Structures are given as C-alpha cells and as structure tokens.
Amino acid sequence: xxxxxxLGKTYTSGGRPLTVLxxxxxxxDPEAFVAILGPSGSGKTTLLGLLAGLDQPSAGTVLLDxxxxxRLTEDERAQFRAENVGFVFQTFHLLPTLTALExxxxxxxxxxxxxxxxxxxxxxxxxSLLERVGLGDRLDHYPAQLSGGEQQRVAxxxxxxxxPKILFADEPTGNLDAETGATVIELMEELNREAxxxxxxxxHDMSLADRxxxxxxxxxxxxxxxxxxxxxxxxxxxxx
Ligand code: ADP
Ligand code: MG
Numbered sequence: 001x002x003x004x005x006x007l008g009k010t011y012t013s014g015g016r017p018l019t020v021l022x023x024x025x026x027x028x029d030p031e032a033f034v035a036i037l038g039p040s041g042s043g044k045t046t047l048l049g050l051l052a053g054l055d056q057p058s059a060g061t062v063l064l065d066x067x068x069x070x071r072l073t074e075d076e077r078a079q080f081r082a083e084n085v086g087f088v089f090q091t092f093h094l095l096p097t098l099t100a101l102e103x104x105x106x107x108x109x110x111x112x113x114x115x116x117x118x119x120x121x122x123x124x125x126x127x128s129l130l131e132r133v134g135l136g137d138r139l140d141h142y143p144a145q146l147s148g149g150e151q152q153r154v155a156x157x158x159x160x161x162x163x164p165k166i167l168f169a170d171e172p173t174g175n176l177d178a179e180t181g182a183t184v185i186e187l188m189e190e191l192n193r194e195a196x197x198x199x200x201x202x203x204h205d206m207s208l209a210d211r212x213x214x215x216x217x218x219x220x221x222x223x224x225x226x227x228x229x230x231x232x233x234x235x236x237x238x239x240x
Contacts, residue, residue, distance in 0.1 A: 001065055001066075002028040002062070004025060004051060006059055006060035007023075007024040009021040009055075009058050021047055021222075026226075028200060031196050032198050032213065033192050034214045035203055035215050036201065036202045042218040043218050048202055054081070064166065084165050087159055087168045087169070087170075088167070090174065092154070094155060100130060101139040101140065103154055104161050105123070107158060125161070132187070133154070133184075134153065138150060152180075153180075156184060156188075164197060165198060167191060167198065168201075169199070171205070172184055173207075213228065
C-alpha cells in the first residue's frame, strides 16, 4: 500500500524556486496496476522517484506499507528500497563495467545474499531472471554490447531481482520496438498476476496504459484525473 499526502517537490535552480509537483494525494492498493500519464515535464519522473523513496519531497509524506519514507535517513531508505522496491529507470542506469549477469546480481547482493524461494543461490537466480526476459544467451554481454531493448530487459530483470512488493518503471517500453514492448508488458503483467507485485508505471505508450487498471494523469505537477478502468482484453488469458 502506497499513501502519499500533500506531496510536493520544489527545485531551486538559478536561485529561483521551481515547483514541479504540488499537492499530490494518492493511495495505491496492494497488487494494483497503475499507469501515470502526462505531457513531458508534467512531473511524472519526479513523482515516481518520490513514491519509490529515491528522492525526498519538499512537502508532504510518502508511506510504503506504513513506513514513512520521509522520516528515514538516506541509508535507511536505501535499505528499505532494497527490501521492498524495484525501479526501472527511463535511461536504464545499468553499470557499464558489469555484465548483464553482474548487473542483475547487484541488488541481490546488496540486499544480503540469501537463498531465494526455491533455495536458488544468487547466481542461479540472476541467470533464471535473465532467461525469463529472453536474455539467457547474453549473460556475459556488457551494456554497450546490448541493444536498447536488451538493456531495458536487463534493467527489468534487475528491478525484479528481489521480488519487490512494488515495481516502479519509468517509460519501460519507451525505447522498445512494438514487439519487444509487448514482451515486456506481458512480463510485467505476469509479475503483477503471479508474484502479486504492485505496478506503478509512467508511460506514453497507450498499448501499455491500456493494460492498466487505473490511469492517473498529471499536468503541470498536479493530478488532473484518476480513473479506474477495465484493462483492454488482450494478452495471455489469466488462470481460472
Ligand atoms: P516528466 O517525467 O513528466 O517529463 P519530470 O518529473 O522529469 O517530468 O520533470 C518535471 C519538471 O521538473 C521539468 O520541468 C524539469 O525540467 C524539472 N526538473 C526535474 N529535475 C530537476 C532538477 N534536478 N532540478 C531542476 N529542475 C528539475
Ligand atoms: Mg520523465
């Protein structure tokens, strides 16, 4: 459960305050699938960063599962994120000197290597995550040796490495062709359905937004609409 109250962000650039997010009140239920839409510069990335505890708000609070992120130190927030949150950055942020496999291993080791659900060690777990995103034959490639779509999928495997309760993704299909984008969307829906991961996604991609069960629109740093919707009937059929 995410609860944001009175959330605001003001940057100071050139000595002048610039408010890019204001008065955002938001509750996101566990297992929700939320798409955040809005024009460029409307505050989507800023909002996602605040909800994920990557950044501190100038006003308001964010509670993730009852934990007030604004009261934690930076180290405590990092630890909390490692335990609870996966984040796919708009520009991937893969570590260039590490292979695909090593990139996925980072959060697993950061969290403190412990056996996964089925007893798999960190290495096997990272391999199986990369296989799941179709990169089983790219384990030892460095980011520079991967296409944008492949890097996006490594970033997704890394974000999901610790089976986060909440996956935040900033335009996760933004650099993908339609086919690869569809694969990534299916993968995220699978996480939502099977691992019960809450999805909070920023997107311009209507084929992704159409899959969400809730659509929030931002404009000029404010929430201008918030609609519960029936997702379009496409993709693989859910279980009984
Ligand atoms: P979106 O993701 O919707 O395109 P952002 O959240 O990235 O929008 O940015 C919202 C506004 O905040 C933009 O006008 C941007 O220029 C400004 N902004 C973002 N980050 C900073 C920063 N670190 N310092 C100053 N202004 C920023
Ligand atoms: Mg953005």
